[in-house]
Amino acid sequence: MLRVKSFEPLLRPFAAVLRPLALASLVANVALIVTGAAVRLTDSGLGCPTWPKCTDESYTTTAAMGVHGVIEFGNRLLTFVLVGLAVACFLGALARPRRRSLVRLSVAVGLGIPMQGVVGGITVLTHLNPWVVGLHFLLSVALITAAFAFWRRIGEGDDAPVALVPGPLRSLAALTALASLAVVAVGVIVTGSGPHSGDRGAKRNGLDPAAISQVHADLVFLLIGLSVALWFALRAVPAPPAAARAALVLVVVELAQGLVGFVQYFTHLPVALVAAHMLGAGLVWTATLAVLWSLRSRPVVPAASSAVAARSQAPEPVAAA
Structure with missing residues (x-):
């Protein structure tokens, strides 16, 4: 160090x-x-x-x-x-x-x-x-x-993280996180096919905006379904209250983001809503991370205990002859 x-x-x-x-x-x-x-x-x-x-x-x-x-x-x-x-x-x-x-x-x-x-x-x-x-x-x-x-x-x-929920729930949370990342990644591709290129002369990725938007919407429905299931599961088992709250926050953020996404699509991508949707992508991912963090814990070692442990591991002084 x-x-x-x-x-x-x-x-x-x-x-x-x-x-x-x-x-x-x-x-x-x-x-x-x-x-x-x-x-x-x-x-x-x-x-x-x-x-x-x-x-x-x-x-x-x-x-x-x-x-x-x-x-x-x-x-x-x-x-x-x-x-x-x-x-x-x-x-x-x-x-x-x-x-x-x-x-x-x-x-x-x-x-x-x-x-x-x-x-x-x-x-x-x-x-x-x-x-x-x-x-x-x-x-x-x-x-x-x-x-x-x-x-x-x-x-x-x-210290090594300690799981606070059963293994199947951790697997469901991991699957939810993968779906969240997929939604963000495909959303980037949707943006690359749309009209907001950043400059009037910039090229687009050539994909059909309607088709790739449908893929994005399907992934959003999958993500919301997984998130709701995770929330109910965390309420059904002896999980920390913070975990269920984090899952609920994720569902609320996803629903708000989905609403903005649908409104912007059917109103032909107004600038203000597109900006709000891009901010929402960052908030969805942050809320996803909060859920993952709530499912495990790393015990904090008090400073006094660390000092005692360090002294106990130190070599004994050698007496002078």
Whole structure:
């Protein structure tokens, strides 16, 4: 483990607010989906026509680029906010020398953000190729997963997780999570076939929007069915109340997201509803992660017990001759 004792006074302030910092990082990564939606839905995807610069001569937007340049450049600036939060979380994790898992998770989030920026640059350089744009969104989902894990692990120990529900219920939850991920992934493909390309000249993926939307809707019905079944099952067995509440929240979020999805489809994809639907995708996945987390526990080892255990494992001092 890194030696941080000499830096402990500098790290202590970050450790004191580590949980709020982790929550801010999670919220900011969900917000990145919304700002990305704003770029796409305002046809500002090529507001900065190159990368890493905004123009061939400038790293920032210029007056000649108008509002599209401002929107695209503003989305790029959010990356620096995410990096700042990730660095603060890493410093706070370093201040907890017995929590190696926290350091690893903070590093995963920190490395994922510049990777997300690079993929975003590739989307610009490929003139908003719909498959690359979809990868850009899915990487946000991966970052949300890592940020959520970091946030929840702060209040847990590093021992092996203990299951709180029977095996069949854990399998049902895993199947629900797979269905949730499939809904998000196919939703990305639906977006790539639709009219909101991010720029008037950007190509689409060539799939039939009606057909792929039907596949997406079928998966949504499957997900809601699995989630409702999981909620009833958690209420029928001696499961922690928090698990049933998390499953209920997931069902409510899914129903709201499904309602927005159907309304936007039958009203010909108005910009405001599409943006709300993209935010909903991030919230559905976050609620799914909350359900998975509620089904297991990692016991927290008190600091005093850790110190006693460390002393008991230390070698006995050798008496001087």
